[in-house]
Amino acid sequence: MEELIAARVRTVKPSFVREVLKAAGRKDLISFAGGLPAPELFDVEGMRQATLEALEKDPVGALQYGATEGHAGLRGEIAKLMAERGAHISPDQLVITTGSQQGIDLIARTLLDPGDVVLLEQPSYLAAIQVFELAQAEMRGIGSDGEGVLPDDLERQILALKAEGRAPKLIYLVATFANPSGATLSRERRVRVLELAAQHGIVVIEDDPYSELRFHGESVAPMVGLAQEVEGAENLSVYLSTLSKVVAPGLRVGWMVLPAWLQQKLVIIKQASDLHASTFAQHVGYRYLQSGRMEQHVPKIREAYGQRAQHMMATLERLLPRVLQFRAPEGGMFLWASMASGVDTMQLVPRAVDAGVIYVPGAPFFANPEGHAHHLRLSFSNSTPEQIEEGVRRLASVVMD
Incomplete structure (x- = not known):
């Protein structure tokens, strides 16, 4: 068969x-x-309290269908969290996803045609490779070291592809505590990657599930925040994150920060995929973040x-x-x-x-x-x-x- x-x-x-x-x-x-x-x-106790509050304060909202973009209160709390990470965004730029993994899939389904080229750091996140394979994209690896992806190699590969008449569509990075390498892309390299993306019209996906888990050193602002300082980059920057690593993976609450032109199309794809992320999980996540327990x-x-x-x-x-x-x-x-x-x-x-x-x-x-x-x-x-x-x-x- x-x-x-x-x-x-x-x-x-x-x-x-x-x-x-x-x-x-x-x-x-x-x-x-x-x-x-x-x-x-x-x-566990914090999640228990958040669940009880979700059912006591807004049972209908928690148990009914919701907006594809996500629960307004949760988006507001996540916008505050993003500001703490170094990216000042509007809640309207956010789409709530079923974990950040769904975000990778939605981006691929929205932007990639068979044969399109995706540039990704080497080594890279296994499940992202799987998504791009399913999208029938061609993947090209970018060299990396202890500070993450090498911008000079990224530029070399972009120019080589353009010389072949094949402009890459996406750059995918886990910029902070990369999976699997653990490397963190320095601020200087983040800015250079954004400059190259803006110069050549390539969408940059920053997948950030781990940045809350820093136990040494100084934090680095996410690329979606730095993009506001690089001309032309803000409209090409996508950010993904999740509550899985710091609250509970079983909650399956993630989010995307998107430019407006991409959000409009991606929301249509999400509607066709799952209508919206679980309203119940979103209400629990909202109550948990609002409580300050995280x-x-x-x-x-x-x-x-x-x-x-x-x-x-x-x-x-x-x-x-x-x-x-x-x-x-x-x-x-x-x-x-x-x-x-x-x-x-x-x-x-x-x-x-x-x-x-x-x-x-x-x-x-x-x-x-x-x-x-x-x-x-x-x-x-x-x-x-x-x-x-x-x-x-x-x-x-x-x-x-």
């Missing part, structure tokens, strides 16, 4: 992380794979993740000295590491699972995976220090065997 499947779907690969998470259900398995928030850090709770998450990151790095240095190389992140959920000996980390996965530990190999994070088989991503967010210690010990037993 394969011939009944749409051609664009036949070649799309399943998400490696989602498949790995099926195995992670084993009770004896320590998972460094999925970027899951620590469940013991959920503000500002009180996030420092606890930052402290815990900072401790877990430090413990994972110290344990790796102790048990796998000079074998596993990595950069220390300033926030987020991940360590991006490389096998010094060039070992194929994909081939190690079955042995690691047998030993009771799981991670994500690095190759799937690249649009062109050749030459990247020695990388791996380790998540520290969802493991206690004791689990990190034992998990790294199990990993070392496989690597050193």
Whole structure:
């Protein structure tokens, strides 16, 4: 029955992380794979109170259909949050989504025709690669280092594509604590990327699920805020974020900041997709943000993740000295590491699972995976220090065997 499947779907690969998470259900398995928030850090009481308030103060609104753009109160609270992050926007620029993942999909469906070129940092977020594959786009990787994407390489690739008569349509970046690399794009590079986008008429998507999780260093304003300082960039800047990493992923509340020309068309696509994000979830999210509990709770998450990151790095240095190389992140959920000996980390996965530990190999994070088989991503967010210690010990037993 394969011939009944749409051609664009036949070649799309399943998400490696989602498949790995099926195995992670084993009770004896320590998972460094999925970027899951620590469940013991959920503000359950705060969510309970927000849910009760949503049902007590506006039960009809919480349980009825709503506007495609999203709940007005929630958009207002998110606009305040955006101002704290360094981007002063109007609530009218916001569209509430079912997690920021839906935002990537809606942008792709609104802007991309088959064969259009998307430029994305290398390595890049797996699920974004999956969306662009489904849109039948051509993906070109931009080189990166510890400060994120390299603007000179971005410019080189733009000019090369334009010389072929093929102007790229999108640039996709996770500018703060990138998934999987953990790198943060410096302010200077953010401005340069925006300048290039404005010069060549390319839409920039900044996906920002992690910026609240900074445990070291100074924050950097989001590109949608900096775009107001770069002539021509404001009309080409898109920003995505979510409450998943700091409140609860089960809430599935995300948002987009969009220029008006794009918002008008994207809202039509969203209407056809799901009418609107869950009104009940939006009302709960609104009440939670309005209560001020998020500002009180996030420092606890930052402290815990900072401790877990430090413990994972110290344990790796102790048990796998000079074998596993990595950069220390300033926030987020991940360590991006490389096998010094060039070992194929994909081939190690079955042995690691047998030993009771799981991670994500690095190759799937690249649009062109050749030459990247020695990388791996380790998540520290969802493991206690004791689990990190034992998990790294199990990993070392496989690597050193």
